[in-house]
Amino acid sequence: MTEHVQGSAGISGSAPSRRDFVAAAGALGLAAGVPSASARAASAAPSATGRRVAVLGGGMAGLTVAHELIERGFQVTVYERKSPGGKARSIPVPGTGTGGRRDLPGEHGFRFFPGFYRNVPDTMRRIPFQGNANGVFDNLVPAPNAIFAQAGRPDLRFTLPSGIGSITPEALRDALMSMASVASQVPLHEIAFWAEKMIVFLTSGELRRNGQWEHMSYADYLRMDRMSPAYRNILVKAFTSTLVAAKENVASTRTITMMVEIFLWTMLGRGADGAPDRVLAGPTNEVWIDPWHTRLVDLGVDFRIGWTITGLDLTGGRITGARVVDPRGTAGTIDADWYVLAVPVERAVPLMTPQLVAVDPALGRLRRLTTDWMNGLMIYLRRPTPITHGHVAYMDAPWAVTSISQAQFWRGDFAARYGDGSVHDVLSLDLSDWDDPGILYGVSARKCTPAQIVDEVLAQVRANLDGGATSVPDAQIHSWFLGPGITDAGLPSVANDEPLLVNTIGSWDDRPEATTRIPNLFLAGDYVRNTINLATMEGANESGRMAANAVLHAAGSNAAPATVFTLYQEPALAGWRRADDLRYRLGLPNAFDLIRPYWP
Template sequence: MARRTKVAILGGGIGGLSAAHELAELGDDAFEIDVYEASEAVGGKAKSQFLADTGREGRLDLPGEHGFRFFPAWYSHLPDVMQRIPRPGGGTVADNLVGCTEMGMAEVGARQVYKLKRHRPSAVGEFVDMLAAVGDLFEGTGISTMEMGRFVLSMLGFACASDERRRDVYENRSFFEFIRGATYSERFRRYINSSRFMVAMDAQRGSACTIGNKVLQLILDFFRPKGANDRVLNGPTATRWLDPWEAYLRSRGVRFHFGRPVSALEVDVSRRRIAGARIGSTGERIEADHFIASLPLEPMALLVGDDLAGLDASLMEFKRARVHELTAWMVGAQYFLRRDVTICDGHIAFPDAPWALSAISQAQFWTRGQEEAFSALYGDGSVAGVLSVDVSDWSTTAPGLSKTAAQCASKEEVLDEVWRQIKQGLNGTKEELLRDEDLVRAHLDTGIQFTAEGVRNASPLLVHPPGSWYQRPLAAPEGVQNLFFAADFVQTGTDLATMEGANEAARLAVNGLLAREGRSARATLFPTTEDAGPLMRKIKAWDRKSWLEQRRALPNLPKPPGPFRDGEGPSLDEVKRYQAELEAAARALPDLP
């Protein structure tokens, strides 16, 4: 019997599990796959954090999470792998995804939460009506039509730019600079920065290329059918996704080793290979034919020494990067309530919250289609609902506390202030949605640790500052023969630190490994697409040709209205005329051969 190729996957998060999945299914039993995970469970940042000893009389412990799960419409790789994971009782774990029909904005002083209902047509048509989509986004918020018009013009200009021009030009400036965010009202700036409530985006720190791509995707999502643009799991991540995934991989021969953190990589410089890895506090040495690293950004950066970085240009750029300047904190908290406060059928942004909060009331989704109530499934029977909150700004001072989140002395201090900010946004003059007497207990992500030296976060996220694309490694570095990266910080088409990015990186890593093994099989990749209509695709194609040949934007497009002085902008009629002019210009462009 031929010797099987040994693959060591370092890290059991979404990237590591995805790499194991693709190898197990594509390898024809040719690979011996071992996953080494530092914690005691798979999932990384996605794993559930059940509160020990809170379940009674057959109920599960109360379910905490690193943060709420979110599956936007532009995810392609993750739904694909979920459709290949059997679900106990039949079907696949993709059947555990349920659609959200609303998005909420909770402003301080508002009479009630503004609920954006997603009911737009299922197709854009020949040309995207950007004004209609952005108008839906800001309808009822009090944003001036001039500011809305200026934002539409910015996004139309971005939509016309080819991917190559976006990377060459917009990568090197922030999204806030690109839209001239400082010239907008404070109210509008709060709304733009609340883009972070859906994905790990920071409009002020993130590059215009990365943030612009995702903002455009979110805008285009408003043209999708109700419930198809925003999906969540119908239960805790562990039970609805990760546990079935681990069971399936074990059935395919994948072996898991828990409590085994990676402490060092040994490099054979002369052969341009990883010779081995040191695991755990004892420094146990493991050997493999190939190594797939699926570690968070900061731990991975510590493992890339001079000898390894010297073998590959992308790893050298990665080593030179100031990793702490590339990251921010985005972690979750859960508030377990005596009554189910649904708020809206989807996610809620808190644009006034100093700590950039976003939330979702989860019980409505976790009991959908079931006869049992939340209180019958989790805890001791006293908890009827759970509000899951993401805290995305740890460096802004909360006026009521006179501290940043990172300056707090305990998790209780953080949780109390987050609760106060949530109540400010939700408890308008019409009704009091949240009451202190409803709160049973609260949970903060266990990755946040309070020490004598201050607050530490074990899982910071890449926030894609300008120029950071060039500091991120490739999934399959050419200079190292047997090292690959399946992590959300590598260069991918997704280009965002998300579960989708980790899954795509894993596929790129596996494809690189398969190629070096001389195998023809490949994991499927799904190019990121912008469904803005065939005429917009034609403009982008011509812009690509013009940019690659002459390094200039397409010269024969109509010029947008403006320029405008600070605080001014176009009328909506001017924006409509400009959209019509762009559409006419696109029709006049000949088809490219």
């Protein structure tokens, strides 16, 4: 599915009726110092070969750009401030490994690979991994079970469906109702209203999605303020703060409902590249990022780790250098033919000088984009504690906590491989709301010390799970690790060095394309327009492919472009979407947007 507005192609035959739809739809190290600006012979024109690419940022997007371009004969250098992988990397807990074991593995947050991801899996298949026929891709394993845990009410447990053979109206309706079946406490008329609003979105064309639903909050779309607490908690918040670190009153309907839509198709087995929910079979670096880095080095990519980008020089309408500070703190300027800015949006914004914005005003609109906090907390346990064989969402946790028990998915003996030999499991948690007060200390996560954050998260987990304190007993807790992006926790100067892009209402209009009006500057990152339209590894990978293709085009390369996979779009609904584009042009509502909620 593309996220760009479709053309006004005619509709063959008569517009489908509602009855028609019901019947038919259904090797790291410091590199040599870069030359100073005075020693550099910068030019506004490409070099003789025109194939030198500076990738500024070595996260998911930057690694993807490097991979695609090095395979096509370009000379690629990656400059990364921290470590390859960026926010996707593993973070070993220093000094925790003894007796020849590795340090305990930490993460920015647990990894989640939905079946609708296609760009990331394609990259993984091209990364060799010993013993795997399909490379790193074979390190993805299904996580079929899930729990919606609720305080004071029974946990909602379910198994993700593995798909059906064909799409029919009945299958579509049943799937929507099955998705809502976990909401057994939601009044039936509210479930029916929710399902109808999903049908409205499924049959909405790109014009309405971009023009109407992009500019309406998810909460308003689903009439959240008029519904029961169970409806708000399960059918609304489950797809906002719990899953994508967004707030339902500021996230756009288009962004969140697209996720509902694609999860639906994935669970129906439509357009999926694997199980609906997959996780890695080991720490991210071990089973993905490190093999990827090794592969790129083998192909010829030059990595400069510990280099910070501080500015972009513009001369004659082109980038003539990127200013950097190396690991020793020495300032310098790098020279290349093509520059791909692949840092996160919060790092890109300070680089957008008035001179750059004057050439391309879209670069100035990056300042309007919003980030929020979503960070990981690892709790290491003395015994295996698999709460379920998949993810857990703690529905009544004010900090929007989700978790997964990781050791059950990892190959080998955890205790024999990591730590001091007494750790047998790690409960990996994501905290998506750092602003609401907790239940233990009565303050937000931003105001808590690291130890208080751990106490609060444990209290919220235990309050939601049926097992309470017995689910994660104190006696089994060995230690914990808070993602290092959080600094000065518990102090007024608390900060987050690795926030997450959030899709606020209307933010699509402020997001840039991979190409810019500066002919040798390209953008890559999850904030760049991509079809998944969400801050994800998949979106970052997709944008990296688009940036690589833009370099190929600008350089006049004869190499085949990188394949860019877009989100699946159900063909059975194509006629409805075309008809809705016409209705939108005429100022009419969606054909199904007629039912109003019933409130007794």
